[in-house]
Amino acid sequence: MAKLPLSARIVGRVEESPTIFTLRLRLADERARAAYRFAPGQFNMVYLYGVGEVPISIVSDPSGPELLDHTIRAVGRVTQGLARLQPGEHIGLRGPFGRGWPLREAEGHDILVVTGGLGCAPVVAVINYILMRRERFGRLTIIQGVKHAEEMIWRERYAYWNTLPDTRVLLAADHGGALWPFHVGLVTEVFDQAPITPANTLVMMCGPEGMMHAGIQNLTARGIAEERIYLSMERSMHCAVGHCGHCQYGARFVCRDGPVFAYPRVKELFRVKGY
Amino acid sequence: MGPSTTDPATDLAHGAAPLHLPAPRLQELMDELRRAGYACVGPTLRDGAIVYQRLPSAADLPQGISDDQAPGSYRICHTGSARRFAWANGPQALKPLLFAPRETLWRASPQPDASLAFDAAIPDGEALAVIGVRSCDLAALALQDRHFLGGSYPDPYYASRREKLFIVAVHCSHPAPTCFCASTGDGPRATSGFDIALAELDGGFIAEAGAPRGEQILAALGLAPASAGQLAQGEAQLHHAAAVQHRALPGRNLQAALFANLEHPRWSDVAQRCLSCGNCTSVCPTCFCHSEAEIPQLDGAHSEHVREWDSCFTQSHSFIHGLTIRPDTRTRYRQWLTHKLGTWHEQYGRSGCVGCGRCISWCPVGIDITEEAAAICGPGD
Numbered sequence: 001m002a003k004l005p006l007s008a009r010i011v012g013r014v015e016e017s018p019t020i021f022t023l024r025l026r027l028a029d030e031r032a033r034a035a036y037r038f039a040p041g042q043f044n045m046v047y048l049y050g051v052g053e054v055p056i057s058i059v060s061d062p063s064g065p066e067l068l069d070h071t072i073r074a075v076g077r078v079t080q081g082l083a084r085l086q087p088g089e090h091i092g093l094r095g096p097f098g099r100g101w102p103l104r105e106a107e108g109h110d111i112l113v114v115t116g117g118l119g120c121a122p123v124v125a126v127i128n129y130i131l132m133r134r135e136r137f138g139r140l141t142i143i144q145g146v147k148h149a150e151e152m153i154w155r156e157r158y159a160y161w162n163t164l165p166d167t168r169v170l171l172a173a174d175h176g177g178a179l180w181p182f183h184v185g186l187v188t189e190v191f192d193q194a195p196i197t198p199a200n201t202l203v204m205m206c207g208p209e210g211m212m213h214a215g216i217q218n219l220t221a222r223g224i225a226e227e228r229i230y231l232s233m234e235r236s237m238h239c240a241v242g243h244c245g246h247c248q249y250g251a252r253f254v255c256r257d258g259p260v261f262a263y264p265r266v267k268e269l270f271r272v273k274g275y
Numbered sequence: 276m277g278p279s280t281t282d283p284a285t286d287l288a289h290g291a292a293p294l295h296l297p298a299p300r301l302q303e304l305m306d307e308l309r310r311a312g313y314a315c316v317g318p319t320l321r322d323g324a325i326v327y328q329r330l331p332s333a334a335d336l337p338q339g340i341s342d343d344q345a346p347g348s349y350r351i352c353h354t355g356s357a358r359r360f361a362w363a364n365g366p367q368a369l370k371p372l373l374f375a376p377r378e379t380l381w382r383a384s385p386q387p388d389a390s391l392a393f394d395a396a397i398p399d400g401e402a403l404a405v406i407g408v409r410s411c412d413l414a415a416l417a418l419q420d421r422h423f424l425g426g427s428y429p430d431p432y433y434a435s436r437r438e439k440l441f442i443v444a445v446h447c448s449h450p451a452p453t454c455f456c457a458s459t460g461d462g463p464r465a466t467s468g469f470d471i472a473l474a475e476l477d478g479g480f481i482a483e484a485g486a487p488r489g490e491q492i493l494a495a496l497g498l499a500p501a502s503a504g505q506l507a508q509g510e511a512q513l514h515h516a517a518a519v520q521h522r523a524l525p526g527r528n529l530q531a532a533l534f535a536n537l538e539h540p541r542w543s544d545v546a547q548r549c550l551s552c553g554n555c556t557s558v559c560p561t562c563f564c565h566s567e568a569e570i571p572q573l574d575g576a577h578s579e580h581v582r583e584w585d586s587c588f589t590q591s592h593s594f595i596h597g598l599t600i601r602p603d604t605r606t607r608y609r610q611w612l613t614h615k616l617g618t619w620h621e622q623y624g625r626s627g628c629v630g631c632g633r634c635i636s637w638c639p640v641g642i643d644i645t646e647e648a649a650a651i652c653g654p655g656d
Contacts, residue, residue, distance in 0.1 A: 003428075004381055007390040028390045049383055049391055050571035050578040075596040090390045092383060236595050238567040241428035244585070245564035246592060248614065250534075251621035256426070272537060274606030 005047045005092030006032050010085055011067065017153045021083055022059070022071045025093060036065045040125035041100025041232060041260045045240050046070060046082065047092030054078045055237045055255070057122040058096065061132060068093070071121040097240040098259050101126045101204055102230055109202045110138040112194060114215050116145045116187055116207030120154070122232045122259070123206045131164065140167045141194045145187025145211060149173040149180040170194060188214045191222075198223035204260075206232040213271050216263060229263040249275055291490070294498035295505055296473065296480040298357070302333040304443070304471075304482075305406070307492050313404035313441050316372065318365065323351050325365035327372065327405060336407070337362065344451035344632065347641030360407055360475045363451035364631055368412040368560030369405060373436045374419060377583035380432065380567070384577035396579075397431050402439035408469065409447050410462035411454075411631040415560030416442075417468055421623050422563050441488065444469035445480075448512045450520055453632030455645055458523035461629040463516035474509035481509045522635075522645045525655025527626060530617035532652035537609065541650045546605035548640050553586030555634035555642075556611065561619075561627045564592065587611050616648055 012024030023046075027033040038044075038058050045053040054076070060069035074083040085091065103126070111130060115123050130137050142161060146152050152173065162169035170193055176184035183190045188211075196219070203219055205212045212231055220226060235247035235254040242256035250269045252258065257265070269275040296304065305315050317330035320337050330336070336359035343350040344363060354361065379396040386392050408416075423433040444465035447456070456462030465472045470489030474481040481501045484490035501509075526532070556562040566585035571578040585592055588607045593600035601607045619627035628644065635643045649655065 004393040004395055005383070005391070007386075007392070009390070047383070047391075047580075049385060050569060052569040053567065053580075073596075088389065090385075092391055092393065234595060235600065236593055238565070239582075242426055243423060243428070243430060243563065243565070244567065244582070245587070246566070246585075248610075248618075250613075251618035268534065274601050274609060 003094050005045070005053075005094040007090050008068070008093040010087050010089050010091065013085070013087055016071065017151075019074045019083075020071060020153055021074070022069055023082065023085070023091075024060075025068045025070065025091070026066060027068075027093065028090065033066055036068075036096075038062055038065060038068075038096035039100035040103065040129045041122055042096040042098050043240075043259065044068070044070065044093050044095030045097070045237075046072075046078075047094065048078050048081045048085075049091070051081050052078045053092070053094065053238075054082075055097075055240060057125065057232075057259070059121050059125045059128075061125075061128055063132070071124070094240065098255055099257065101260050102202070102262070103129060106130075106202045106204075107136045108138065110141070110195075110197055110200050112141045112143070112196065112201055112203045112219075114143045114187070114203065114205045114207070114212075116211035117147065117151070120144060120206070123204055124154070126204055127161065131161070131167075134164075134166075138166070138200065139195060141170065141196075142168070143170045143172075143187060143190055143194060145172040145174075145190075145207070147173070148175045149177040168195070186214065187211060188218045191215070191218050196222055196224065198225070201228065203229040204232075205229065209271060226263045226267065230260055231263055231266065232259045233261060233266060234259065291484070293501045293506060294482045294493060295501040296482045296496070296498055298359075298479045300496065301336075301359075301480070303496055304492070305330070305333055307495050308404040308441065308443075311441075311488075311492060313402045315406060316403050317406035318360070318362075320351065324349065325351070325362055326367050327365075327369075327407075330406060333359075336360075341449060342451060344453045344636040345641070346453065346635050346643050347638055349636045357477065358475055360445045360473075361449045363447065363449055363454055364409055364411070364633065366558050366633060366637055368558075368631065368633075369408060369416050370419065370560050372403060372405065373416075373433055373440070374423065374563065374565075374584075375432070377581060378432060379579045379581050381580045382577045383580065395431070398435050400436050400439065402441065403436075404441035404443060406443040406445075408442050408444045408465070409631070410444065410465040411447075411456045411629040412560050413442070413444060413465055413468040414456075414459075414461035414629040415631070418561045418619075418623055418625070418627065418629070419563065442469045442471075444472040444485075446472065446474045446509070446513055446516075448475060448516050450516050451632060451636070453522065453635040454520055454630060455522040455524065455632060456630035457517040457520045458645075459626060459628055459630035460527065464513050474512065476505055476508050476512075479505075481505055522632065522643070524616070524626075524628065524630070524645055525649045525652050528620050529626070529648060529652050530620045533613045533617040533648075536651050537613070539651045541647065542605045542609045544650075545608050545642060545647050546603065548642055549588075549604050549608050550639060551588045551604045551607055552639060553588040554637045554639060555644075556586040556588060557584060558633035558637045559615075560629060560631060560633070561615075562586075566591070587614070612644070612647065612651075615644075
């Protein structure tokens with residue numbers, strides 16, 4: 001613990017799905033608000049009074065750091081409490097922490113964004129970032145897989161992205177349904193439809209590790225170098241500054257050295273049960 | 276950081292000749308430390324173990340007391356010796372004095388305008404002089420310093436205590452059968468990180484300063500130089516203390532060997548014996564894991580954010596929503612050992628084990644880290 005949390009006012013709340021919501025936050029202190037900067041892929045420790053803190057990635061654009069959007073799934077004590085808060089209420093914010101996506105290296109390249117399950121929030125920040133600076137990047141391909149079609153949030157957003165020039169959205173659900181016109185099956189099965197130029201593509205992935213692993217196998221088989229694949233990892237985090245030890249992944253502290261890693265940095269233990 | 280972290284090699288190089296502190300004058304050393312503003316902490320007998328706590332006087336040191344240690348066993352014995360430091364180590368190291376087992380980090384309180392106010396609870400602790408610090412614990416202290424103070428977010432709680440710490444080391448003359456500091460290179464001689472180092476002889480101590488403030492304290496005592504005979508006795512003791520150690524790790528850097536053996540059958544074997552109780556991590560002087568928790572006050576006026584020691588042997592340690600990364604003892608023991616003897620090298624430039632042997636003695640079932648490491652990595656050289 002090195003930074004104290006800052007009081008942040010909830011200025012907006014969007015119900016994304018029955019269990020997923022987005023809080024738009026504004027730091028109460030003017031000076032802190034003016035000084036706050038972050039990079040897409042970084043996270044804040046979000047504090048609910050009397051309950052505790054959780055690491056949540058920032059999904060809004062870094063060009064507007066006065067308003068910080070956090071998309072949260074209500075799964076535990078803290079997040080279920082956060083889900084009940086309304087605009088006007090305050091929470092604590094400590095951050096930003098960690099290393100975000102390699103956006104400078106990504107400039108001039110085709111970008112392939114792969115997300116699975118509900119892991120889409122960290123990469124939505126990157127998608128929006130690219131779309132707001134479209135001329136700096138090549139083709140953008142977004143691949144999103146979910147288990148059940150009804151878990152798919154932001155469907156309109158994905159549909160809209162698919163209409164943009166040089167942008168392709170490929171969706172897959174393990175279990176489709178009547179209103180699912182997209183692929184039914186594993187997310188890796190739609191990789192075939194993605195226009196990939198291995199030497200000019202940078203991959204950004206977020207989601208269940210099994211899905212990311214399958215994605216890596218698929219992409220490296222297509223000739224994409226491992227160092228061009230970036231992953232956002234998730235582990236238990238308490239302190240966010242590399243001290244508490246919960247997020248250790250071999251020699252790495254996910255909170256400090258990640259959460260975004262180039263795949264070779266985590267390859268040795270990736271998918272080794274127990275790390 | 277205080278002078279106690281300066282390089283002792285350079286400090287000792289210019290240092291005066293070793294001095295002799297007669298045993299009856301040990302109290303004067305404590306008095307001098309008090310005059311310099313330090314409260315004295317030292318080894319004392321409590322609840323059948325030697326633990327570091329407030330030391331009212333030199334008479335409270337564990338004179339004539341030693342420790343019998345074996346895997347899964349720690350017993351105090353009375354030897355009748357006039358010596359006060361003729362034992363190896365107790366369950367504690369310096370760790371609880373700096374990295375508090377439990378402490379409040381900050382307090383949150385709701386304000387009338389609905390905002391939250393946050394106040395840091397940085398301790399304003401008193402300056403402590405710890406007497407009787409072992410070389411293994413100094414090595415561990417250097418590692419904890421690196422962990423808590425070395426990165427981009429130096430820990431202010433740890434730092435506030437560390438800055439005020441004065442260290443009187445005592446070279447280890449009576450290692451326990453569980454000790455293996457000679458094999459890790461961390462003892463039995465205290466070589467760095469102290470303000471004063473003592474070697475206990477019959478009837479007195481050889482005293483050396485490791486830092487200018489230690490030199491000042493010793494100068495105030497007006498001690499005579501140690502004789503050649505006394506120095507020779509001190510050296511012989513240290514030689515003996517290293518020679519009697521029969522436990523050893525199979526190498527200084529086991530990272531490659533451990534990670535090449537992640538599916539070794541021994542992990543399942545040790546998991547059958549390990550109770551996953553976390554005693555080893557509690558007594559380990561380098562283990563740094565802690566959890567943070569929220570303690571809302573009953574009056575609703577504020578809530579305290581506390582941290583307390585945690586262990587990678589608990590189920591909650593690796594829990595993320597819907598998933599426990601390490602659900603069983605095999606993966607937890609493997610995490611502990613591959614970190615302690617493996618990835619510490621990558622994180623902090625050396626092994627996380629200083630050879631104190633506490634995890635062996637205080638393990639309820641006597642699991643021996645040196646034996647497990649050898650079974651998994653091979654016997655080494």
